[in-house]
Each structure stands twice: as structure tokens, then as C-alpha cells.
Amino acid sequence: MDCMETRTNLLAGRRGLLSPQEAASLQEHLRGCELCTRADAADIELSRTLSRLPRRDAPQALKRRLESRWAPRERRWPRRVGQVVAVAGVGLAVAAGATLFLGARERSDAMVTEAVNDHLRVLYSEHPVEVESGGIHQVKPWFAGRVDFAPSVAFAGDQDFPLKGGSVAYFMDRKAATFIYGHRLHTITLFVFRADGLPWPPADGEPVGSQRVYVRDDRGFHVLMWRHGDLGYALVSDTSPTDLRELAGRLATPGTGSESPRTP
Amino acid sequence: MDSLHHFARYLSGSAVDAEDLVQEAYARAFRAAPTFAWGTNLRAWLFRILRNAFIDGRRRTRRTSDEDASESASEEVPFAHEPLFGDIEMEALRGAVAADIERALSALTADARAVVLLDLEGFSEGEIAEIVGCAAGTVKSRLSRARDSLRKLLAQYRR
Numbered sequence: 028m029d030c031m032e033t034r035t036n037l038l039a040g041r042r043g044l045l046s047p048q049e050a051a052s053l054q055e056h057l058r059g060c061e062l063c064t065r066a067d068a069a070d071i072e073l074s075r076t077l078s079r080l081p082r083r084d085a086p087q088a089l090k091r092r093l094e095s096r097w098a099p100r101e102r103r104w105p106r107r108v109g110q111v112v113a114v115a116g117v118g119l120a121v122a123a124g125a126t127l128f129l130g131a132r133e134r135s136d137a138m139v140t141e142a143v144n145d146h147l148r149v150l151y152s153e154h155p156v157e158v159e160s161g162g163i164h165q166v167k168p169w170f171a172g173r174v175d176f177a178p179s180v181a182f183a184g185d186q187d188f189p190l191k192g193g194s195v196a197y198f199m200d201r202k203a204a205t206f207i208y209g210h211r212l213h214t215i216t217l218f219v220f221r222a223d224g225l226p227w228p229p230a231d232g233e234p235v236g237s238q239r240v241y242v243r244d245d246r247g248f249h250v251l252m253w254r255h256g257d258l259g260y261a262l263v264s265d266t267s268p269t270d271l272r273e274l275a276g277r278l279a280t281p282g283t284g285s286e287s288p289r290t291p
Numbered sequence: 292m293d294s295l296h297h298f299a300r301y302l303s304g305s306a307v308d309a310e311d312l313v314q315e316a317y318a319r320a321f322r323a324a325p326t327f328a329w330g331t332n333l334r335a336w337l338f339r340i341l342r343n344a345f346i347d348g349r350r351r352t353r354r355t356s357d358e359d360a361s362e363s364a365s366e367e368v369p370f371a372h373e374p375l376f377g378d379i380e381m382e383a384l385r386g387a388v389a390a391d392i393e394r395a396l397s398a399l400t401a402d403a404r405a406v407v408l409l410d411l412e413g414f415s416e417g418e419i420a421e422i423v424g425c426a427a428g429t430v431k432s433r434l435s436r437a438r439d440s441l442r443k444l445l446a447q448y449r450r
Contacts, residue, residue, distance in 0.1 A: 035435040072384040081389045085296035089310050
């Protein structure tokens, strides 16, 4: 395998897509070629770089427009057409709450699962914080232009729950402003996102601060979720439920931080 | 739908065009649904429809002839064997911010951009070949060259 062929096969080689003979030939070339070895290392780094390419999800207005026009309706189309459009519209169904098949509890469980998955992404990420915290007044303005809402957070962090920084993530089908707090050795992630169109649990939350907060556990993590005005909040961590409620109380109570949440 | 829009947004480089492309792809998928062969890859089929809509749009706006010529020419360019930037390149890649990545992506030819985006979407070489209408081997070399170009572009931005 020469340099050109090696470069062409670097990605496939790392993904285990080459035949045993090709893989052996690739490895043999890499052992003897410094340039291709460096190209391989740079290509690995490129994969990490490309993972930071911002997602450009469909705007809600477009989803609503397409849903109103193309969402499958009973007996509206021939079966095959309906099936294609139904599959094509999976994203629409998620955005609309997948109301056809799931009960309310199951649907809200999807939000809990999503919150824990997103928290795990934060924990696994090499760079969980895109903007280091110099205080809430440094973190919040950073979101301008990165999310399509103003994340309203009532707690700026303190010695018990220091604010480490922020980043942009995705919650279900939409962007979320992510605030990362610490508590002793635990990481606590707060996701703030637009609340509309999500399968929120029924109004059976427990009072925390001035909000009704939905408390769920999933895979050893505790999840607290609540709505305030147009925004939704999901707080996730493996710290004790008592500590997480304490932080939720500060976040969900206007006047404990630098700013009051906007009026519903 | 989000994936289709993401693909359309970076393929076209325009938020407005991306919305038009997704809408056009849905309309075409609806019209072509009776001919879709069940058991084949529906997701790849939808992406192919969107990419075809993109190509048709470019033809209509007469932007395609020069680009196509240069893209065809670039297909023939073998790997450059100039020295890599080494540590500088690695630092540039590590330090690249979202705007750098988007800029580098937009500097690629449309075909190169398409294979990079489709690869990031998790499509296999065979599926990408089906979407862009070429041989799987062509996808592999095109993707490799595109990634090579991306690395060099990102390194240049940080020099």
C-alpha cells in the first residue's frame, strides 16, 4: 500500500471496514511512513473537530408548516404514501409529542431519558464547557446568537454550587443553553430550552422554590424538571436528591441570583 | 427532518435555501412515494431526493457550470505530498471554533461537502454512493480528499 492508498484508507481502517489483508497492509505502511502516521493522527483530531460542527436543526416554524401539510392523517392518502410520509415525518412526530402511540407518562419519560443522555454527553465530553465561567454575567451573554431565546437563570452560583460555565446542547428537537454547576465532586447540568411542544408530565410536581417541579430518577441519576414562562428547565446529576432539590430551589426562586426569571 | 435540514443548511450555505430544499424534498418524496421500493433504505432515499433538489436548484440559477467544471477537475487531483503542518496543524484543529469549521466546510466543493456531511450523519460508503450517485470507491477517495482539504484549511485559518 503506497501513501496515496494509505491516506484514502485511513478512516476506513480506523472504523474496521478494511479486509484483514488491507488492514495489515495499512498498518505495515504506517509503521514505516512518518508522514502518513502524522496524517492519521491529524485525521483523528479532525474527527474530534468535526464533532463540534453546530447542528442546524429545522426551525420550529418549518416543522409546523410541514406538519400541517404532510403529517399523515387517517385515510387521507393511499397506504404506501402514508407510510413513506409517516417515516419522513418522524421528526415531526417527536416534535409534536408523538401523541398517537405513547401515554402521557411514557412521553414525559422520554424527556427524562433525554435529560440523562444529555447529561452523560456533558460528562463524557472532552470540552464540556464552551465558555468558562467568570460569573453568570459572563456566561449568559455568550448564548446570544447561539440559541434562539434568552436563557433566564435565577441563580448565579455560589460556594456550594459553583457555576463552572456553559455550552450549547440539544434537548429533544431543539437547542438548549447548558449551565454546568459543581457540587463537591459532582457535576450538575442545567438545561434551559423552549418549553413549547414537549411532552411535559401531568401537573403533579412537588413544590420546590416557587415552582412545581417534576422529580424522576433514571439510571442512577436524579432529574428535576419544571417550566417557567416560555422556558423549560431540566436539572440532572448523581448528587443526592436533597442537594439537587436545594439547587433547584435556588434556580426556581426569583431573587436568589443575579436576575429574576421573566414573567410567564 | 432535523438531519435533512442540517444537511441542506450546510450543503446550500443558506438558511433560506435550506428551508426551501427541505420543503421541496418533502414534496418530491410525497409525489414519488408510490414508486419507493420497500426494503430499500428510506433515509438514504430522502437524502438523495434532497441532494437532487439542490443540484436542480443550482442548475436553475446557472451557478453550476463553472463549479461543476472545477469540481470535476479537482476529482483528478492526487494527494499532495507536501509536508504536513505537524504540531501547528494539530493545534489548529484542537483550537478550531464552530465558525472555523463552518467556514472550512463551505470552502469545499459541493460534492466534497456532501460526502463529509453524509459521513457525519452516519451513512455508510455504500449509502453515500447511492445518495450522490457514484461508486463506493469514489466516495472513499472523495471523502479522504475532502478531509485532507478540511485539515489544511483549518490549519491555514489559525496560522
